[in-house]
Amino acid sequence: MRSFEPLPADIVATKLGATLFTPDQVPNLEPEQIVVLLASDEWSGAIISDRPLWIVYNPHHAATRYESNLMHEIAHVLLAHKPVGFDPVTGRPKRKQNNEDETTYLGGCFQIPKRGLLWATQQKMLLPQIAVHFGASEAMVQFRSNVTNVPVKCL
Numbered sequence: 001m002r003s004f005e006p007l008p009a010d011i012v013a014t015k016l017g018a019t020l021f022t023p024d025q026v027p028n029l030e031p032e033q034i035v036v037l038l039a040s041d042e043w044s045g046a047i048i049s050d051r052p053l054w055i056v057y058n059p060h061h062a063a064t065r066y067e068s069n070l071m072h073e074i075a076h077v078l079l080a081h082k083p084v085g086f087d088p089v090t091g092r093p094k095r096k097q098n099n100e101d102e103t104t105y106l107g108g109c110f111q112i113p114k115r116g117l118l119w120a121t122q123q124k125m126l127l128p129q130i131a132v133h134f135g136a137s138e139a140m141v142q143f144r145s146n147v148t149n150v151p152v153k154c155l
């Protein structure tokens with residue numbers, strides 16, 4: 001595929017053989033954990049098994065956030081981070097900060113590659129149009145503009 005083509009996270013997840021779950025679909029999750037996870041906005045997703053690859057995601061997030069959430073989890077897989085499971089106290093997925101930073105960066109690259117962002121600016125696309133083109137949030141376009149030094153116009 002070309003760098004300017006949008007890459008839906010679902011397609012990558014399918015290629016990786018991932019099964020995606022909402023919390024209530026996860027086998028053997030405690031009912032209390034399901035309640036906590038469904039009520040909370042403070043988590044996005046987690047890898048709960050690497051073989052087979054199982055990813056749980058927060059079903060209450062917007063479509064653009066679903067894309068970045070899922071790309072983030074896919075980046076964990078490609079960077080070979082170990083699944084961390086759930087914190088038994090909070091019921092939320094556990095995390096290691098340096099892994100998270102690497103993953104957030106790589107997930108953004110998948111959503112909007114630098115060459116794709118350059119292409120979009122050469123097409124005179126504005127920030128909101130770039131967001132729609134790549135299925136990303138406007139915040140993600142701004143983040144990619146900042147880290148790639150590709151200026152993006154809003155108006």
Ligand SMILES: [Zn+2]
Pocket residue numbers: 072073076095099100103
């Ligand atoms: Zn993460």
